[in-house]
Amino acid sequence: MKYISVAAAALMTAFPAVAQDSSDPIKLTLHDWSGQLITTTLMGEVLKQAGHNVEYVQADYIAQFAGLKTGDLHVAMEIWETTGREAMDEAFATGNVINLGETGMQAIEEWWYPAYMADRCPGLPNWEALKDCADAFATPETAPMGRYLGGPVTWGGFDEERVEALELDFEVVHAGTDAALFAELEAAYQRQDPIILWIYSPHWAPAKYEGQYVEFPPYSPECYSDPSVGVNPNAAYDCGKPRGPIWKVAYKGVAEKWPNATKTIENFHITNDEMGKMVAEVDLNGKSVEETVAAWMDANKDTWSAWIVK
Amino acid sequence: MRGRWPLAFWLGLFGLTWLLSAFSFQLSKTLDARWLLKYPKQWELPLEGAIKSFLDWLVEDANFGLFTFRDLTRAIAAVVEMPYQILRDLLIEGFSSGIGDAAVQIAPSLSWIAVITCATAIGHYARDWKLGALVGGCFLYLAVFGQWESAMITLSSVLVAVPIGAVGGLLLGIAAYRTPWFDRMMRPFLDLMQTVPVFAYLVPILILFGFGPVAALVATVIYAMPPMVRITVLALRGVPEEVIEAGRMAGCTRRQLMWKVLVPSATPSLMVGVNQVIMLTLNMVIIASMIGAGGLGFDVLAALRRLDIGGGIEAGLAIVVMAIALDRASQAFAERSQRARLSGNLVRRHPWSTTVFVVIAATLALGLVLPGVQSYPDRLTLTTGPFWGEAMKWINVNFFDTFEAIKVVILNWLLLPVKKFFGGIPWAWGILVMGLIAGRIGGWKLGLLAALLMGFIAATGLWPKAMVTIYLCGVSVLIATLIGIPLGIWAAERPGAGRVILGLMDTLQTLPSFVYLIPVVMLFRVGDFSAMVAVVLYALAPAVRYAAHGLRSVPEALIEAGTMSGCTRSQLLWRIKLPMAAPHLLLGLNQTIMLALSMLVITALVGTRDLGQEVYIALAKAQAGPGVVAGLSVAFIAIVADRIFNALAEGQKRRLGL
Numbered sequence: 001m002k003y004i005s006v007a008a009a010a011l012m013t014a015f016p017a018v019a020q021d022s023s024d025p026i027k028l029t030l031h032d033w034s035g036q037l038i039t040t041t042l043m044g045e046v047l048k049q050a051g052h053n054v055e056y057v058q059a060d061y062i063a064q065f066a067g068l069k070t071g072d073l074h075v076a077m078e079i080w081e082t083t084g085r086e087a088m089d090e091a092f093a094t095g096n097v098i099n100l101g102e103t104g105m106q107a108i109e110e111w112w113y114p115a116y117m118a119d120r121c122p123g124l125p126n127w128e129a130l131k132d133c134a135d136a137f138a139t140p141e142t143a144p145m146g147r148y149l150g151g152p153v154t155w156g157g158f159d160e161e162r163v164e165a166l167e168l169d170f171e172v173v174h175a176g177t178d179a180a181l182f183a184e185l186e187a188a189y190q191r192q193d194p195i196i197l198w199i200y201s202p203h204w205a206p207a208k209y210e211g212q213y214v215e216f217p218p219y220s221p222e223c224y225s226d227p228s229v230g231v232n233p234n235a236a237y238d239c240g241k242p243r244g245p246i247w248k249v250a251y252k253g254v255a256e257k258w259p260n261a262t263k264t265i266e267n268f269h270i271t272n273d274e275m276g277k278m279v280a281e282v283d284l285n286g287k288s289v290e291e292t293v294a295a296w297m298d299a300n301k302d303t304w305s306a307w308i309v310k
Numbered sequence: 311m312r313g314r315w316p317l318a319f320w321l322g323l324f325g326l327t328w329l330l331s332a333f334s335f336q337l338s339k340t341l342d343a344r345w346l347l348k349y350p351k352q353w354e355l356p357l358e359g360a361i362k363s364f365l366d367w368l369v370e371d372a373n374f375g376l377f378t379f380r381d382l383t384r385a386i387a388a389v390v391e392m393p394y395q396i397l398r399d400l401l402i403e404g405f406s407s408g409i410g411d412a413a414v415q416i417a418p419s420l421s422w423i424a425v426i427t428c429a430t431a432i433g434h435y436a437r438d439w440k441l442g443a444l445v446g447g448c449f450l451y452l453a454v455f456g457q458w459e460s461a462m463i464t465l466s467s468v469l470v471a472v473p474i475g476a477v478g479g480l481l482l483g484i485a486a487y488r489t490p491w492f493d494r495m496m497r498p499f500l501d502l503m504q505t506v507p508v509f510a511y512l513v514p515i516l517i518l519f520g521f522g523p524v525a526a527l528v529a530t531v532i533y534a535m536p537p538m539v540r541i542t543v544l545a546l547r548g549v550p551e552e553v554i555e556a557g558r559m560a561g562c563t564r565r566q567l568m569w570k571v572l573v574p575s576a577t578p579s580l581m582v583g584v585n586q587v588i589m590l591t592l593n594m595v596i597i598a599s600m601i602g603a604g605g606l607g608f609d610v611l612a613a614l615r616r617l618d619i620g621g622g623i624e625a626g627l628a629i630v631v632m633a634i635a636l637d638r639a640s641q642a643f644a645e646r647s648q649r650a651r652l653s654g655n656l657v658r659r660h661p662w663s664t665t666v667f668v669v670i671a672a673t674l675a676l677g678l679v680l681p682g683v684q685s686y687p688d689r690l691t692l693t694t695g696p697f698w699g700e701a702m703k704w705i706n707v708n709f710f711d712t713f714e715a716i717k718v719v720i721l722n723w724l725l726l727p728v729k730k731f732f733g734g735i736p737w738a739w740g741i742l743v744m745g746l747i748a749g750r751i752g753g754w755k756l757g758l759l760a761a762l763l764m765g766f767i768a769a770t771g772l773w774p775k776a777m778v779t780i781y782l783c784g785v786s787v788l789i790a791t792l793i794g795i796p797l798g799i800w801a802a803e804r805p806g807a808g809r810v811i812l813g814l815m816d817t818l819q820t821l822p823s824f825v826y827l828i829p830v831v832m833l834f835r836v837g838d839f840s841a842m843v844a845v846v847l848y849a850l851a852p853a854v855r856y857a858a859h860g861l862r863s864v865p866e867a868l869i870e871a872g873t874m875s876g877c878t879r880s881q882l883l884w885r886i887k888l889p890m891a892a893p894h895l896l897l898g899l900n901q902t903i904m905l906a907l908s909m910l911v912i913t914a915l916v917g918t919r920d921l922g923q924e925v926y927i928a929l930a931k932a933q934a935g936p937g938v939v940a941g942l943s944v945a946f947i948a949i950v951a952d953r954i955f956n957a958l959a960e961g962q963k964r965r966l967g968l
Binding site: 060189204283 | 356512516521522599601602609614616617651703705710718721736755768828829831833835915916917918923926927929931932
C-alpha cells in the first residue's frame with residue numbers, strides 16, 4: 001500500500017495541472033461480501049493511480065444511505081437493482097444522492113438447484129417440472145410439500161406469491177442471512193441431499209457448486225402488477241424474478257469536490273465473468289482481495305487506464 | 311403473599327389458559343369477534359411514527375442555541391476518535407503525517423515482540439510469573455495463529471471503550487450513591503440499556519455519531535456500562551460504617567471522603583465491575599464490526615460469509631483468548647494487595663518498566679533492519695482452518711440422519727405443541743394472566759407493572775411475534791435448565807470434572823455465537839430448531855454456574871448434620887443441598903432467561919419469525935422507529951421475567967431463613 005501511495009505522490013508532482021480535484025480522501029464504502037470488496041478495492045486502487053486520496057469505510061449495505069445523504073460517506077460501488085431499488089429511490093428523492101451509472105455487472109436472482117437434483121426431478125430446469133416432483137424436495141417438516149429456502153425477508157422476492165400463482169406444492173422457508181442460506185447449501189451438497197434455494201450472482205456459489213437456475217416464465221413489470229398477464233390469468237407474480245444492473249451511487253457533493261474522480265468512477269465498467277473469476281480467486285482459492293485486484297490490474301492495464309479522467 | 315390454595319390457583323390458571331388457547335379460534339368465529347385473536351389495527355399506538363419524527367427532529371433541528379444536538383454528538387465522536395486513532399497507530403498502523411495515501415510514515419507501530427513483553431509485564435505486575443506467562447502466552451497465540459493485525463485493532467477499541475465505560479459507570483454510580491432520587495430515576499434506564507437489543511439502537515447511533523469505529527464504540531459503551539454503575543452503588547454502600555466514621559473524624563471534606571476513603575476501600579469490588587465491563591465489551595466485538603469497528607469481529611463475519619468455518623473458528627477463538635488474557639489480568643488486579651516497594655536506583659525499583667522500555671527501543675531499531683521483528687513473519691503462522699472444515703463435513707455426512715431423527719421427535723413433541731399453545735392465547739387474556747402471575751408472586755405493584763408492559767406489546771401490534779419469542783425462549787430455557795443443572799451438580803460434587811465443565815462454559819460464553827450459528831444451520835437447517843440449539847448453547851453457562859455455586863455454598867454444618875443423621879448421598883443432595891441452593895438456582899434461571907432473550911435477537915440471522923427478526927429487519931432497512939419499538943418489547947419481556955424470578959428467589963430465601 002505504501003508503495004502505491006509513493007507512486008501516487010510521484011504522479012501528482014509529475015502532473016501539477018491535475019490538482020483540480022480536492023486532495024481530501026474520497027470515502028468508499030465496504031460491505032461484507034467479497035464481490036463488493038473487490039469492486040470497491042479495484043475502484044479505489046484505480047483512483048489512487050489517478051492521484052486521488054482514498055479511504056475505505058466499513059458500512060452496512062442499506063444503513064450506508066444515511067451516511068451517503070449527509071456526506072459522511074461518499075461513494076457506494078455496488079447497489080443492486082434487485083435488492084437496493086427502494087433505498088436508492090428514497091435517497092435520490094432527497095436530492096442528496098446521485099447515480100453514477102451501471103457497473104456493467106448484471107444481478108441475477110432466481111431459484112437454483114444442484115446438478116444432482118436433475119436426475120431426481122427430470123424436466124428441470126423448466127419450472128413446470130417442479131409441479132410433479134415437489135416431494136423430491138420435501139423434508140420431514142414440510143412433507144408432502146417441497147421445501148424452498150428463500151432469502152432473508154428483507155430481500156423481498158415475492159416467493160410466497162410465486163408459489164401460489166404458479167400452483168407449486170412448495171413451502172417457502174426464509175433464511176435470516178445469506179450466510180445461513182449458503183451454509184444450508186454447503187451442508188446439503190456435502191450429503192447430496194435435495195435442496196432448492198434462492199441464489200444470486202455474481203457470487204462464488206454458482207462457481208463452486210454445479211447446478212442451474214430454474215427457468216420460470218420471463219419477468220416483465222406487467223407480470224408483477226397485472227394478474228391477467230402470464231400463465232395464471234388470476235394471479236400476479238406468475239413469472240421469474242427481475243434481473244437488473246448493479247449501480248454506482250454517490251453523495252451529490254462528490255461531483256463538485258472531485259469532478260475528475262467522479263468521471264473516472266462513472267467510467268468504471270466490468271463484466272459478470274471477470275468479476276466471477278476474481279470472486280472465485282478470493283473465496284475459493286483463499287487469495288486476499290488486494291492480491292487479486294493487483295493481479296487483475298497488472299493484466300488489464302489498458303482497460304483501467306482508459307477509465308481515468310485527468 | 312401465599313394464598314390458601316396455591317396449587318388450585320396455578321392449575322386453574324393454566325387450565326383456563328390452555329382451554330382458551332385451544333379454542334380461541336372457534337370462540338372468535340362463533341362470537342364473530344376477530345379482535346379476540348388479533349389486536350385491532352385502529353387501536354394500535356402510532357409509536358413508530360412518533361419515534362421516527364422525534365429522531366428526525368433530534369438529528370436535524372434539535373438546537374442548544376449555539377450548536378445543534380448533532381454538532382454535540384459529532385464533537386463527542388471526534389473526542390473519542392482521538393485516543394482510538396493514537397492506539398491504533400501505536401499498536402498496528404504506525405504513526406504517519408498527511409492525509410489518505412499521501413501520508414508519510416513518521417514512526418512504526420510497536421513490534422509484536424514489544425506488545426507481548428508489555429502483556430507479560432502487566433500479568434506479572436498484577437500477580438506473579440504464572441499470570442505473566444499466561445497473558446504473554448495468549449498474545450503469542452494471536453501472533454502465531456496469524457490473527458495479530460485484527461486482534462490489535464480489536465484491542466485498541468477495547469482499550470478505549472473499557473476506560474470510558476468504567477469511569478463513566480463509576481461517576482454515575484457515585485452520583486446515584488449520593489442522591490437517592492437520581493438512583494431511582496436511573497434504574498429503569500439501566501434495565502433498558504441491558505435488555506434492549508443493541509441492533510435496535512444501532513441506526514440512531516450511526517446517524518448521530520457518523521459511520522465508522524466511533525459509532526461502534528458508543529454502542530459498546532452503552533451496552534457494557536450498566537453493570538459498572540450497579541456494582542459501584544453496591545460497593546460504596548458496602549463500605550463499613552466505621553471506615554466512613556474514621557474518615558469524618560479525620561476531618562475529610564465530602565470530596566475527600568469519597569475519593570480518599572470510600573473509593574479506595576471499595577476498590578476490590580469496583581474491579582469486579584471493571585472486569586464485567588471488559589467481558590461485555592468483548593461480547594460486543596462482532597456486533598460492533600457490523601457497523602465499522604473492523605478487527606476480529608469482522609474476520610469472523612467475513613469468514614462465515616464465505617463458509618470458511620475454520621477461519622471463523624480461529625478468529626472466534628482469538629476473541630476467546632483475548633478475553634481470557636484480559637479477564638485473568640483484571641481479576642488479578644482486583645485481588646492485588648499492596649506490596650513492599652523495591653528499593654535501589656531507578657532501574658532496580660522499576661524492573662518491568664525498564665525491561666519493557668528496553669525491548670520497545672531494541673525491537674524498534676532491529677525492526678528497521680529485520681522485518682520479522684517488526685511484524686510476525688507470515689510463513690511462521692499456523693492454521694487449523696482446514697481441520698475444522700473437514701471435521702464439520704465428516705459430522706455432517708455421517709451423523710446427519712441421527713440428528714434429523716432427534717430433531718423431528720423434539721419438534722413434534724415439544725416445539726410445535728408449545729408454539730401452538732402460546733400462539734393461541736388471546737392477547738387480552740395473555741395480559742391478564744401475566745398480571746395475575748406477577749401479582750401472585752411479587753405483589754400487586756409487580757402485577758400491575760407486568761400487565762402494563764405486556765399491554766404495551768399488544769398495543770404496538772407485536773403480540774404474535776412476542777408470543778413466538780416467549781415460546782422459543784421458554785423451550786430453550788427449559789432445555790438449558792434440564793442440561794445445565796445436572797451439569798452444575800456434577801461440577802459441584804466432583805471438583806476435577808467441575809474445572810473442565812466450568813472452563814467449557816466460559817469458552818462457550820466468550821466464543822462469538824456466530825461461530826457456532828453456521829455449523830448449527832448446516833446440521834439442523836434453517837428454522838426454529840436451529841435457533842433453539844444456538845440459544846441453548848449460549849444460555850447454558852449461567853444455569854451450570856449458579857447451580858455449582860449454589861451447591862458449593864451450602865453451609866458445611868448443615869451437610870455435617872445430614873451425614874450424622876444418616877443421610878445417603880442422594881438424600882443429602884435432594885433433601886438438603888438442593889432446597890438450600892434453590893435461591894441460587896432461581897437466579898441462575900433468571901440469568902438463563904436474560905441470555906436466551908439476548909441471543910434470540912442474534913438467531914434472527916438464522917431465520918426465526920419473532921421480535922428478534924423485527925429488530926433485525928428494522929436494522930437492515932435502516933428504520934429507527936420499528937427497531938426501537940421491537941427492541942423495547944424484547945426489553946419489557948426481559949424485565950417482567952427478571953422481576954418475577956427475583957421475587958421468587960427472595961421469597962425462597964425468606965422461607966429458608968437466609
